[in-house]
Amino acid sequence: MKLEKIEGEDKKLKFIASETSPAMMNAMRRVSMHHIPVLAVEDVGIIENSSPLFDEVIAQRLGQVPLVFDADKFDSREECDCEEGCSNCEARFTLKAEGPGKVVSGDLVSESGEVDVLYDKIPITILDENQAIDIEATAVLSTGKDHSKHQASISSYQYYPLIDIDQDDITEEEKKKVVEVCPRDVFKLKNGKLELNDKMSCTLCNECVETIESDGLVVTGDKERFIFKVESVSSHSPEEILKKTAEILDEKADKVIEKLS
Numbered sequence: 001m002k003l004e005k006i007e008g009e010d011k012k013l014k015f016i017a018s019e020t021s022p023a024m025m026n027a028m029r030r031v032s033m034h035h036i037p038v039l040a041v042e043d044v045g046i047i048e049n050s051s052p053l054f055d056e057v058i059a060q061r062l063g064q065v066p067l068v069f070d071a072d073k074f075d076s077r078e079e080c081d082c083e084e085g086c087s088n089c090e091a092r093f094t095l096k097a098e099g100p101g102k103v104v105s106g107d108l109v110s111e112s113g114e115v116d117v118l119y120d121k122i123p124i125t126i127l128d129e130n131q132a133i134d135i136e137a138t139a140v141l142s143t144g145k146d147h148s149k150h151q152a153s154i155s156s157y158q159y160y161p162l163i164d165i166d167q168d169d170i171t172e173e174e175k176k177k178v179v180e181v182c183p184r185d186v187f188k189l190k191n192g193k194l195e196l197n198d199k200m201s202c203t204l205c206n207e208c209v210e211t212i213e214s215d216g217l218v219v220t221g222d223k224e225r226f227i228f229k230v231e232s233v234s235s236h237s238p239e240e241i242l243k244k245t246a247e248i249l250d251e252k253a254d255k256v257i258e259k260l261s
């Protein structure tokens, strides 16, 4: 498989994967979303909650707060040798606040000081005068397979678009229609010619082909080339997510080979 990066931001990565198959792309998609361990709040102990929100709602909100952690230092509870929870398999927090005022993710205080919130302005609740919360929370390592709060990324792929324009076959009227109908501005008209404006934005919806009667436009997907997108929804960077995806796929392939031999 060959990879070519085409767009990269802090949390997003888009690349072309060629000489591969839909099966491999789907495996990468699933592993990158659901098999990479991510730390998230699992247990919540409410000592006091006189906020307008039910205990369960507060607990649910805390579970959705992305946490920054050192992946090499944590094991899941199942993998850890301890029986009651230790600093290897749990990260403990406290959350104390008195009204009036907003309570946000940044108010969570890590017991060890080794885990932090990724974004500190996520609203948890609002407290009025004489209202307060006093909460203990424990975060554990798990994967998106277990719960979406442990999901590492949102990943997707599509066939690489192949767009063939026959300038002689397609009528002037059809050229205009095609430019108008495409929701992704893939085409442009230049000196009476239908040209590509942004081929990579094509989603293969086929709207353009269906809108005309001539055979002057063909849109298909390359069966061995794909556009793959990764958007991190955790503290892992998209590059880390891809690296871990490759490692996990490698391990899974080794297990299959082991079973077959």
Ligand code: SF4
Binding pocket: 181, 182, 183, 184, 185, 186, 187, 201, 202, 203, 204, 205, 206, 207, 208, 209, 219
């Ligand atoms: S298939 Fe859809 S997105 Fe692609 S060029 Fe045609 S209308 Fe635009």
Ligand SMILES: [Zn+2]
Binding pocket: 077, 080, 081, 082, 083, 084, 085, 086, 087, 088, 089, 090
């Ligand atoms: Zn432990």
